[in-house]
Amino acid sequence: MTVDQVDFEILPRIRNGDQAALALLLDRYWKPVVRYVAGFLGGVDAAEDAAQEAFVRLWERRRTLKPSGSVRGLLFRMARNAALDEGRRRGARERADGYAPEVATSSPAEDLENGELSGIVAAAVNALSERRRDVFLLVRHHGLSYKEASEVLDLAPQTVANHLSMALADLRTALAPHFYGRSHPTPASEADSAKPRSA
Amino acid sequence: MEESIVRVLSGEAGELEALKVERWRQASPENERTFQEFAHTWNLTGLNDTCEAIPPVPSAKQIVDLVERRKRGATPLPRRPQWPHSGWVWAAAAAAVLAVGARVWMTRDAGVTYSTGPGQTVTVPLADGSFVRLAPNSTLRLHDASQRAVDLDGTAFFAVATDSTDPFVVRTASGSAEVLGTRFEMKADADSLRLVVVEGRVRLAGAGERVEVGRGNVSRIVDGAAPTAPQGVNVWEILDWPEGLLLFQATPFAQVAEEVSTFFDIPFAVDDSVLALRSVTAWFGDEPLEDVVNTVCRVVGAQCTIGEIVEVDR
Numbered sequence: 001m002t003v004d005q006v007d008f009e010i011l012p013r014i015r016n017g018d019q020a021a022l023a024l025l026l027d028r029y030w031k032p033v034v035r036y037v038a039g040f041l042g043g044v045d046a047a048e049d050a051a052q053e054a055f056v057r058l059w060e061r062r063r064t065l066k067p068s069g070s071v072r073g074l075l076f077r078m079a080r081n082a083a084l085d086e087g088r089r090r091g092a093r094e095r096a097d098g099y100a101p102e103v104a105t106s107s108p109a110e111d112l113e114n115g116e117l118s119g120i121v122a123a124a125v126n127a128l129s130e131r132r133r134d135v136f137l138l139v140r141h142h143g144l145s146y147k148e149a150s151e152v153l154d155l156a157p158q159t160v161a162n163h164l165s166m167a168l169a170d171l172r173t174a175l176a177p178h179f180y181g182r183s184h185p186t187p188a189s190e191a192d193s194a195k196p197r198s199a
Numbered sequence: 200m201e202e203s204i205v206r207v208l209s210g211e212a213g214e215l216e217a218l219k220v221e222r223w224r225q226a227s228p229e230n231e232r233t234f235q236e237f238a239h240t241w242n243l244t245g246l247n248d249t250c251e252a253i254p255p256v257p258s259a260k261q262i263v264d265l266v267e268r269r270k271r272g273a274t275p276l277p278r279r280p281q282w283p284h285s286g287w288v289w290a291a292a293a294a295a296v297l298a299v300g301a302r303v304w305m306t307r308d309a310g311v312t313y314s315t316g317p318g319q320t321v322t323v324p325l326a327d328g329s330f331v332r333l334a335p336n337s338t339l340r341l342h343d344a345s346q347r348a349v350d351l352d353g354t355a356f357f358a359v360a361t362d363s364t365d366p367f368v369v370r371t372a373s374g375s376a377e378v379l380g381t382r383f384e385m386k387a388d389a390d391s392l393r394l395v396v397v398e399g400r401v402r403l404a405g406a407g408e409r410v411e412v413g414r415g416n417v418s419r420i421v422d423g424a425a426p427t428a429p430q431g432v433n434v435w436e437i438l439d440w441p442e443g444l445l446l447f448q449a450t451p452f453a454q455v456a457e458e459v460s461t462f463f464d465i466p467f468a469v470d471d472s473v474l475a476l477r478s479v480t481a482w483f484g485d486e487p488l489e490d491v492v493n494t495v496c497r498v499v500g501a502q503c504t505i506g507e508i509v510e511v512d513r
Contacts, residue, residue, distance in 0.1 A: 023259035165202040
C-alpha cells in the first residue's frame with residue numbers, strides 16, 4: 001500500500017475522530033517526523049516535543065483537514081513549524097542567558113578534504129543554500145513526493161522541482177573532485193538560476 | 200534536461216519524460232556520462248540514518264488527552280529543572296490527567312476537588328511537581344494555589360516533590376500527615392486512617408500525638424486514637440493497586456529498578472554506583488515494560504537492554 005493510499009483511507013477516519021486511525025498514523029509517521037525535525041533542532045531528544053506537537057495540532061484541526069490532502073505532508077509541515085517555533089524560543093532564551101552557540105571548527109571545504117564518505121557527502125549537503133537543502137532533504141532523505149514537499153515548504157511543485165534539480169547539480173559539482181576525477185563549472189548563483197524557473 | 204534527469208531518479212517522471220531522458224542518454228557518450236554522474240550523486244547522497252534512538256511512539260490516547268487538556272485551558276505543567284530528559288515524561292504526565300473520567304470541580308475558595316467513582320483512578324500532577332494517584336471511590340481536595348495542602352477522603356498514593364521550606368500536608372477526618380518530599384499511601388475514611396511509607400519519612404498526627412513513619416513502615420489511627428507505633432512491613436504486599444504504583448519522585452535509579460523489577464517480574468538491577476544514585480521523577484499507568492524501562496533509563500542517561508533480564512550500561 002502506498003503512502004497516498006494510506007492517507008486516502010486514514011484521512012476520513014481522522015476527520016471523524018477515530019483514535020485507532022490516529023494510532024495508525026503515530027505508528028507510521030512518528031519516527032519519520034522525529035528524524036525530520038531532529039535536523040532543525042540538533043538531535044532526536046530536542047525533536048520529540050516538536051514531533052508530538054505536530055500530532056497534537058493535527059488532531060486539534062482534524063475537522064478542517066482536506067479529504068484529498070497528504071497527511072504525511074501536513075504532519076511534516078506542522079512539525080517543521082513547531083520546530084521553528086522552538087528554535088526561535090530557544091534562540092531568545094539563549095540570547096537572554098548570554099549563550100554563545102558553538103562555532104564549527106572546520107569549514108565544509110575542510111570537511112571535504114578531511115572527511116570520509118559520509119562526512120564528505122554531509123558537508124556537501126550542508127553547503128547547499130537553505131532552500132535547496134530543505135527541498136533536497138525532504139525528497140531525498142525523507143522520501144516525500146514533490147507535491148508533499150511543496151505542501152511542507154509552501155512552494156509550488158514546480159519550484160520544488162527546480163530547487164531539487166539545482167541542489168543535485170550543486171552536489172554533483174561539489175563531489176566531482178572526489179568521485180569523478182574532474183571538476184564541473186560552478187553553477188550560476190541560486191538567485192540567478194531560480195528566477196526564471198520558479199512557479 | 201537536468202530537471203528531467205532528477206525527476207527520473209526521484210521517481211517523479213511520467214512515461215513520456217522517462218522516454219525523453221532515455222533517448223537523450225543514447226544520443227551521445229557525454230550525455231550518458233552526465234546522466235551517470237547525476238545518478239551516482241543521487242545514490243551517494245541517500246545515506247540518512249541517525250544513530251540516535253528515536254523516542255518511543257506516544258499513544259493516540261496521550262495525544263487526544265493533550266488536546267482535551269488544552270481545550271479546557273489548562274496551563275502547561277511545570278518543568279522540573281533536575282530532569283535531564285524531561286520532555287516525554289512530562290508529556291505522559293500531562294496526558295493522563297483525568298484520563299479515566301474522574302469528576303473535577305472548582306470550589307468558591309479557588310480550591311479544586313477530584314472525585315473518583317467505582318473502578319476509576321486518576322493521577323493528578325500538582326503545580327509543585329508532586330503527583331497524586333487517587334484510588335476508586337475517593338475524593339481529593341486541593342486547597343490553594345501552591346497545592347501543598349490537600350484533604351483526602353478515601354485512598355491515594357502521593358509522590359511528593361521536595362520543598363524544604365514548604366511542607367506538604369494531607370488532612371483526613373482522623374488525622375494528618377506532613378512531609379517534605381517522599382512517597383506514601385494514605386487510606387482514610389471517617390473513623391480510621393492507614394499510612395504506608397514507600398520512601399522517605401512522614402510525620403503522622405492524630406489525637407494530639409505525633410509519630411514519624413519511615414520507609415517500609417505502616418502506622419494507623421483508629422476511632423480518634425493516637426497513631427500506632429510504626430511497624431515494618433513489605434509495602435508491596437500491602438499496597439493493592441491493580442495497575443501498579445510506578446510513581447517516582449526524585450527516586451534513586453536503583454530503587455526505581457527494584458520496583459520495576461517487582462512489578463514486571465523481571466530481574467533489573469543497577470550495579471553501576473553512579474547510575475544507581477541518579478534520580479528519576481516520572482509516573483506510569485498501564486505502559487508496557489519496554490516503555491517504562493526506556494523512559495527511566497533515558498532519564499538517567501543509561502543504556503538498557505531488555506531480554507531475560509534488563510541489562511544496564513552507561
